[in-house]
Amino acid sequence: MNAILECTNVNKSYGKTDAVRNLGMKLEENTIYGLLGRNGAGKTTLLNMITGGVFPDYGDIAIAGLPLRQGDTPRDICYVREKNFFFGGAKVIEILELASSFHKNWDWTLANELVRTFKLNPNKKIRQLSRGMESLVGNIIGLASRAPLTIYDEPVLGLDVLMREKFYRLLVEDYAEHPRTILLSTHLIDEIAMVVERIYIMDAGTILLDDDVDNIRTHSHLLKGSSEAVRAFTSGKRVIYEENYGNGALVAVYDEIGEAERAQAGRLGITIDGLPLQKFFAYLIEGGEHVE
Numbered sequence: 001m002n003a004i005l006e007c008t009n010v011n012k013s014y015g016k017t018d019a020v021r022n023l024g025m026k027l028e029e030n031t032i033y034g035l036l037g038r039n040g041a042g043k044t045t046l047l048n049m050i051t052g053g054v055f056p057d058y059g060d061i062a063i064a065g066l067p068l069r070q071g072d073t074p075r076d077i078c079y080v081r082e083k084n085f086f087f088g089g090a091k092v093i094e095i096l097e098l099a100s101s102f103h104k105n106w107d108w109t110l111a112n113e114l115v116r117t118f119k120l121n122p123n124k125k126i127r128q129l130s131r132g133m134e135s136l137v138g139n140i141i142g143l144a145s146r147a148p149l150t151i152y153d154e155p156v157l158g159l160d161v162l163m164r165e166k167f168y169r170l171l172v173e174d175y176a177e178h179p180r181t182i183l184l185s186t187h188l189i190d191e192i193a194m195v196v197e198r199i200y201i202m203d204a205g206t207i208l209l210d211d212d213v214d215n216i217r218t219h220s221h222l223l224k225g226s227s228e229a230v231r232a233f234t235s236g237k238r239v240i241y242e243e244n245y246g247n248g249a250l251v252a253v254y255d256e257i258g259e260a261e262r263a264q265a266g267r268l269g270i271t272i273d274g275l276p277l278q279k280f281f282a283y284l285i286e287g288g289e290h291v292e
């Protein structure tokens, strides 16, 4: 597969804050990715660099094999920002018309269908819309653009649960018919766990981990047992979190545990449970607290 985006050793600082550090990322064609990180992890700074709004202090970004130069606005990307900068006096339809002129794969049939599905009045002005409705305008642009790389920054902020589910369902349906690369950046893993194929986890400006969702599911485990037994069993394994209580220990592991090892764990009195994606993220980033 070809890479639609490649970041190599990308860095960006604001004064003393290293917003993005030594970052590497490679997005293949026709895949849905999640970019996960807490508030302030550096996601928006990274996305702004990928889309040409901010230039890295150093490091390389290539879009579809072409190096991004200062001042470039990559044409293959549709970037749906967390905070839209739509002109408040413009009508919804005018914003869609403007967006259609930027994206060569734009599909008006889909755009109109989505406007109806989300019950938006195309003649309403942007400033008359609720926060959620404004997000929907951005989300419609993301879908109808059918850009080779579509990037959403916190796409469901301000949307109620039904609208969130509807948006993700439509996204997956449209992707199935028109595969392209989609990057969903969020701090809400629960929202995207069912949608994305591969995840990049970002913390303190850098990528902590990237893996297929299926791999994360099969390799993440929560072990409980006596501290001594758990310590012996997990020695040499990739431990992402550990907590001791009395003589017992709870350890989150991100590694393979085979059948023979499971039998051995059973003999040592260790229980092994799977770790839902949400908990995996929480242990990795937060030391066990659930990220809201």
Ligand SMILES: Nc1ncnc2c1ncn2[C@@H]1O[C@H](COP(=O)(O)OP(=O)(O)OP(=O)(O)O)[C@@H](O)[C@H]1O
Pocket: 014, 017, 018, 019, 037, 038, 039, 040, 041, 042, 043, 044, 045, 046, 187
């Ligand atoms: N223009 C700027 N000037 C100064 N500091 C900035 C600027 N933009 C980002 N930062 C800092 O860089 C770090 C990363 O911020 P960034 O917005 O990229 O994170 P994020 O993961 O997108 O967070 P959020 O989910 O809250 O939007 C933060 O410490 C932030 O305060």
